[in-house]
Amino acid sequence: MEKIKMDFMGSHHSYEILIDNGILDELASRIKAVYSHYKVYIITDKNVASYYLEYIKNLLKDDFIVNEVIVDGGEEAKSLQVYQDVCLQLLNMNIRRNELLIALGGGVVGDLTGFIAATLYRGLPYVSIPTTLLAQMDSSIGGKTGVNLGNMKNVLGAFKQPSLVLIDPLVLKTLPRRHYNNGMGELIKHACIGNANIIKMLYQQDEIDTKIIYQSLMVKRRFVLNDEFDQKERMKLNFGHTFGHLLELDKKRFDLLHGEAVCIGMLMAIQFGIDLGITEQSCYQKLQYILEKYQLPTTKVNYQEYLPLITKDKKNLAGTIHFILIKDFGQSLIYDIFESDL
Numbered sequence: 091m092e093k094i095k096m097d098f099m100g101s102h103h104s105y106e107i108l109i110d111n112g113i114l115d116e117l118a119s120r121i122k123a124v125y126s127h128y129k130v131y132i133i134t135d136k137n138v139a140s141y142y143l144e145y146i147k148n149l150l151k152d153d154f155i156v157n158e159v160i161v162d163g164g165e166e167a168k169s170l171q172v173y174q175d176v177c178l179q180l181l182n183m184n185i186r187r188n189e190l191l192i193a194l195g196g197g198v199v200g201d202l203t204g205f206i207a208a209t210l211y212r213g214l215p216y217v218s219i220p221t222t223l224l225a226q227m228d229s230s231i232g233g234k235t236g237v238n239l240g241n242m243k244n245v246l247g248a249f250k251q252p253s254l255v256l257i258d259p260l261v262l263k264t265l266p267r268r269h270y271n272n273g274m275g276e277l278i279k280h281a282c283i284g285n286a287n288i289i290k291m292l293y294q295q296d297e298i299d300t301k302i303i304y305q306s307l308m309v310k311r312r313f314v315l316n317d318e319f320d321q322k323e324r325m326k327l328n329f330g331h332t333f334g335h336l337l338e339l340d341k342k343r344f345d346l347l348h349g350e351a352v353c354i355g356m357l358m359a360i361q362f363g364i365d366l367g368i369t370e371q372s373c374y375q376k377l378q379y380i381l382e383k384y385q386l387p388t389t390k391v392n393y394q395e396y397l398p399l400i401t402k403d404k405k406n407l408a409g410t411i412h413f414i415l416i417k418d419f420g421q422s423l424i425y426d427i428f429e430s431d432l
């Protein structure tokens with residue numbers, strides 16, 4: 091088993107992320123170690139429920155009184171309407187302020203449940219069981235929770251750390267291929283910005299194992315720990331995202347999930363860096379090889395076409411764009427571009 095301890099400097103909350111094939115079989119004892127009451131409330135989506143809800147309930151039934159709330163899957167579940175529905179259902183079940191929520195699902199269920207845990211009664215404890223590679227690789231660290239407002243993503247939210255995260259790679263066996271790819275984009279991004287050794291492992295292995303997941307999460311941990319509230323270092327996690335977001339939005343030309351767009355976005359950022367004389371030339375072909383090996387998109391897109399559109403991205407503060415480049419695998423930097431230069 092791989093274990094990651096999340097300790098935030100200057101704040102009182104710390105928690106563990108445990109990664110192992112079959113770790114969910116230990117669910118009841120793992121929860122007991124962080125929670126001393128009897129009632130738990132599982133929040134999940136219909137899809138995940140059809141695969142795993144009975145299994146999870148069986149694991150918990152001898153030790154807990156288990157309640158459940160099931161939402162429709164998909165990004166639509168990250169809405170104020172669904173947030174309200176779930177809160178009302180929990181209140182109708184007489185949930186108390188010290189009782190535990192369990193997020194069972196992908197990033198959508200994770201963000202929604204985390205936001206409820208941050209806000210209902212001004213805060214409840216929650217345990218996270220991420221079931222997509224994206225949720226395991228990305229949203230399980232960092233404490234960002236939230237919902238969308240209209241078509242604006244993640245504009246309502248809070249930072250809320252879980253009491254425990256259990257990552258069981260075995261649940262990924264039922265994940266559809268494209269959703270798997272979605273998480274691979276973030277995993278490879280972590281390798282690019284913070285750990286060249288993961289690139290080596292991706293070269294040598296054919297499958298993603300607990301060691302790769304662990305190493306990749308450790309990169310995110312490093313960037314998040316000293317920057318809990320997203321001020322500077324965390325920006326490096328945006329590698330591949332500046333262009334990636336633009337491709338994701340360019341529906342006329344592309345049909346890409348977030349992580350897939352990040353794959354092409356990373357290639358564009360590397361080409362940009364090479365042209366600026368910052369990025370080591372060989373990075374482009376190496377990354378392209380890895381993306382192809384894992385059947386991820388490698389469409390060649392000219393970054394120059396998208397440069398002028400960057401200024402419109404809401405993630406940028408007015409005036410300066412903090413663009414993330416790599417010098418080589420494992421070494422990232424923030425490169426400031428002035429809007430007036432574009």
Ligand SMILES: NC(=O)c1ccc[n+]([C@@H]2O[C@H](COP(=O)([O-])OP(=O)(O)OC[C@H]3O[C@@H](n4cnc5c(N)ncnc54)[C@H](O)[C@@H]3O)[C@@H](O)[C@H]2O)c1
Pocket residue numbers: 135136137138141163164165168195196197198199201221222224225228229230231232233234235243244261262263264265266269272
């Ligand atoms: N909080 C953060 O730091 C953070 C980071 C990255 C992304 N996100 C958010 O995550 C969301 C996307 O998450 P996602 O890609 O996991 O999408 P998702 O939660 O919608 O899951 C994708 C699909 O896979 C299904 N699914 C989940 N687990 C499965 C399994 N094991 N087997 C079979 N099917 C399964 C779901 O029902 C859904 O249909 C976005 O809303 C994004 O904003 C949050």
Ligand SMILES: [Zn+2]
Pocket residue numbers: 276331348352
């Ligand atoms: Zn991302």
